[in-house]
Amino acid sequence: MAKDLNVFDKAYGLLINGEWTNGAKGETLTSYNPSNNEPLATFIDASNSDVDDAVAAAREAQKTWGCTTAAERSVILNKIADIIDEHAELFALQETLDNGKPIRETRAADIPLASEHFRYFAGVILAEEGSVNEIYNEDISLVLREPIGVVGQIIPWNFPFLMAAWKLAPALAAGCSVVIHPSSSTSLSLLSLGQKINHLLPKGVLNIITGKGSKSGEYMLHHNGFNKLAFTGSTEIGRRVGIAAAEMLIPSTLELGGKSANIFFDDMPFDKALEGAQKGILFNQGQVCCAGSRIFVQEGIYDKFVDALATEFKKVKVGLPWEDDTQMGSQVNAGQLDTIMKYVKIGEQEGCRIITGGKKMGGELSEGAFLEPTLIAATNEVRIAQEEIFGPVATVIKFKTEAEVIALANDSEYGLAGAVWTTNINRALRVAKAVKTGRMWVNCFNRLPAGAPFGGYKSSGIGRENHKMMLAAYTQVKNIYISMREEREGMY
Numbered sequence: 001m002a003k004d005l006n007v008f009d010k011a012y013g014l015l016i017n018g019e020w021t022n023g024a025k026g027e028t029l030t031s032y033n034p035s036n037n038e039p040l041a042t043f044i045d046a047s048n049s050d051v052d053d054a055v056a057a058a059r060e061a062q063k064t065w066g067c068t069t070a071a072e073r074s075v076i077l078n079k080i081a082d083i084i085d086e087h088a089e090l091f092a093l094q095e096t097l098d099n100g101k102p103i104r105e106t107r108a109a110d111i112p113l114a115s116e117h118f119r120y121f122a123g124v125i126l127a128e129e130g131s132v133n134e135i136y137n138e139d140i141s142l143v144l145r146e147p148i149g150v151v152g153q154i155i156p157w158n159f160p161f162l163m164a165a166w167k168l169a170p171a172l173a174a175g176c177s178v179v180i181h182p183s184s185s186t187s188l189s190l191l192s193l194g195q196k197i198n199h200l201l202p203k204g205v206l207n208i209i210t211g212k213g214s215k216s217g218e219y220m221l222h223h224n225g226f227n228k229l230a231f232t233g234s235t236e237i238g239r240r241v242g243i244a245a246a247e248m249l250i251p252s253t254l255e256l257g258g259k260s261a262n263i264f265f266d267d268m269p270f271d272k273a274l275e276g277a278q279k280g281i282l283f284n285q286g287q288v289c290c291a292g293s294r295i296f297v298q299e300g301i302y303d304k305f306v307d308a309l310a311t312e313f314k315k316v317k318v319g320l321p322w323e324d325d326t327q328m329g330s331q332v333n334a335g336q337l338d339t340i341m342k343y344v345k346i347g348e349q350e351g352c353r354i355i356t357g358g359k360k361m362g363g364e365l366s367e368g369a370f371l372e373p374t375l376i377a378a379t380n381e382v383r384i385a386q387e388e389i390f391g392p393v394a395t396v397i398k399f400k401t402e403a404e405v406i407a408l409a410n411d412s413e414y415g416l417a418g419a420v421w422t423t424n425i426n427r428a429l430r431v432a433k434a435v436k437t438g439r440m441w442v443n444c445f446n447r448l449p450a451g452a453p454f455g456g457y458k459s460s461g462i463g464r465e466n467h468k469m470m471l472a473a474y475t476q477v478k479n480i481y482i483s484m485r486e487e488r489e490g491m492y
Contacts, residue, residue, distance in 0.1 A: 003322055007093050008041040012191040014050055014210060017057035018203030020195075024049040029211065031188050034100040035320055035330040035368040043187050046211040048219045051179070054207035055225035058150045058177040061204030066147040066175045070125040073173055076200050077122035083196050084115040084165075091189060093322060095161050098188045100330030100369065101284050102321045106161075113448060114165035117466070120450035121173035124468040140482040145475040147175035148251070149227030152220045154213070154241070155190075156233045157183035157332050158287040158390075163232050164190045166465050171230070172205070174474035179207045179226075181217050185332055213237075224248060228474065231255070232289075234388075235414075235459045242462070253463030253473050255289065255455055257388045258416030261409035262292030262445060263431060265402075266300040268421040269443060273305070274312055276421060277394070280445040282316060282373055285331050286340075286392035289460075290417035292445055294385055295375075295396045296405050302398050306375070309396075310356045313373040318361055320368075330368045331391060337369040340391035344374065347384040347395075353377040355396065380408045388414070402427060406434045415457030419445045438464070 011028070013020040027045040032038065044050075084091065092106035101110070131143040151171050155163040160182055171178050182190045187210045194208045209216055221229065221244040229252040231241040238256040245252035262280045264273055280292025297305050321329030331337045337360065344358045357374030360366075371392060378385050378395040385395040399405040409418060419441035420431040432440035438456045441447060448454065453467035463473055 005093070005097060005322060007090060007097070008188055008192075010041060012041060012043040012188065012210070014044050014046055014054070015191075015194045015198060015206065015208040016050065016054045017061075017207070018198060018201075023047060029184055031098055031186070032333070033097050034333050035097075035365075035370075037334075037367055040097060041188055043191060043210045045184075046209045046216040048216070051209055051216055051219050051223060054179045054209050055150065055223055057204035058179050058207055059225055061202055062147070062150055062177045065177050065202055065205050066149070068175060070128065073175060074122040074126050077118045077169065077173060079200050080197050081115045081118040081122070083200075084111060084118070084193070087196060088112065088115075091161060091192065094192055095189045096321045096329070098186050099157065099160060100321055100332055102326040102329040104324065104326070105284065109448075110159060110162045113450070114162050117162075117165040117169045117450045121169040121468075121471075124471065125173045128468070128471065138483065138485050140484065142480040142482070144478040144480065145471070146478050148474050148476050149176060150225060151176045151178050151228045151230060151474065152223065152226040153178055153180040153230045154217055154220065154233065155180065155182050157185040158284060158289070160186040161189040161193065164193065167230055167232070168206070170465075170470040171474050172201075174471050176228075176474050177205045177207075179209055179220065181209045181211075181213070181220055184210065184212050222248075226250060228252065230473075238461065251473065253465075254461040255463070255465060256416070256459060256461040257414055258289045258291065258456065258460050259294060259386065259388055259412050259414045260290050260292050260416060260437070261294045261296055261405075261412075261418040261435065262394075263296045263405055263409065263418065263420045264298065264301070264305060265420070265422040265424070265427065266298045267423045268301070268305075269423060270305070272443065273421045274308055276419065276443070276445045277309055278312060278316070278373075280419065281394040282328055282392050283446050285328055285371070286394075287332060287336070287390050288446065290439065290446065291390075292419060293389060293394050294380070294409070295394050296399050296408060297396060298405075299398050299400050306355065306377075306396055310375055313356050313375055316373050318365065318370055318372065320365075328373060328392065330370050332369070334369050336390065337371060340371060340389055340393060343384050343387070343389045343391070344376070344393060347376050347378065347382065350378075350382045350384070352382060352384065352395070357392075380411055386412065402431060406431060409435045413459045416460035417441070417456075419443075
């Protein structure tokens with residue numbers, strides 16, 4: 001029985017002040033299924049005036065939303081999670097069709113992790129406390145945290161639904177109103193979520209602006225109605241976001257690119273490590289900021305491991321992402337596939353050896369943006385080992401010693417994530433501490449639960465998500481200082 005893929009409205013509007021609107025100009029864009037290039041739905045290409053309206057609505061809503069109690073917000077966040085759980089299969093299929101990732105991933109990761117994120121912050125805010133400090137035995141200092149205000153959020157195309165949850169949950173939990181802008185490549189799942197949860201929030205608390213990043217997204221970066229900017233995406237664009245925020249004297253959090261080292265020592269847990277290498281680079285077709293795209297293998301096990309890994313890569317079922325047995329789906333669009341293929345060509349020109357893959361899929365998949373899982377033998381200094389490819393392409397690099405691989409792993413402008421595979425716990429801890437990244441996995445990869453801080457060093461960003469510390473980024477400190485002295489201080 002064929003699966004019903006008719007799961008979208010024909011057209012979606014903007015969500016501004018609790019109402020769905022076609023915007024000031026009514027201009028539209030079309031979202032296409034990257035697996036077969038068929039149109040899915042149209043959505044609004046927002047104008048500057050639409051952004052103005054959204055920001056104005058958020059600022060008005062902030063006056064009351066910022067005064068709600070943590071208990072009140074917690075109830076709403078849990079209700080949002082309930083709705084995500086209730087419509088999990090719909091959201092999973094919508095994400096799969098719009099993005100190209102296999103439905104087994106959206107069912108197992110994207111959607112349930114989004115629900116978990118809202119529940120996590122719903123609980124966290126109930127346990128948050130201010131502080132009281134007695135100073136000089138005569139003064140009292142009260143430290144409180146208040147919502148920072150209206151937040152502009154821009155999310156990428158690789159995890160549209162989950163990244164929306166990563167951004168929205170802590171902001172709403174902190175008492176901030178939001179204007180959120182998804183990628184024009186993958187706007188539909190957030191719009192669908194907005195339809196389902198709009199009634200839970202006061203008007204203007206959540207505003208969804210869609211359209212071209214170069215147009216409405218760029219305009220958001222310079223809007224003086226925001227109190228904070230939050231961005232997930234490329235390092236190149238992230239720098240522009242950070243500069244724009246600095247010019248407006250507002251804070252920004254930036255979760256940016258990566259070129260993560262996936263390090264395999266001779267004493268690795270072999271079978272699990274084979275899966276870990278695949279999960280590191282094939283999950284979401286390699287379109288993951290923390291992808292384990294540099295596979296470092298110790299020389300004693302190099303030949304055996306690489307041969308076995310190549311065999312595993314060849315077994316991976318690349319297919320239509322809505323089919324239950326598909327292990328790897330389509331790249332997000334033809335443009336991204338072209339970018340990846342250019343890097344494969346660059347690798348060949350640099351003298352690197354393609355171990356397996358490196359070709360566009362043909363046959364029944366020829367109409368989509370499908371690529372073979374790819375392994376390339378390389379050295380760490382070549383471009384394909386230094387630049388973010390954002391596809392299912394990993395460089396395999398041989399190393400001898402622990403000290404050598406630490407130096408190689410750190411020889412990168414990025415510092416988002418990485419992993420070490422070994423049965424020696426002391427070695428695991430030494431390497432995890434020595435590699436300059438915000439996250440190091442030990443004997444696992446791409447585990448992304450709520451409650452574990454995620455974010456980067458160096459050019460991989462500023463700030464941490466997935467953890468209660470993110471509330472600090474969406475609040476500001478209020479100090480109330482009380483003097484208990486009743487007599488004059490004697491200064492005048």
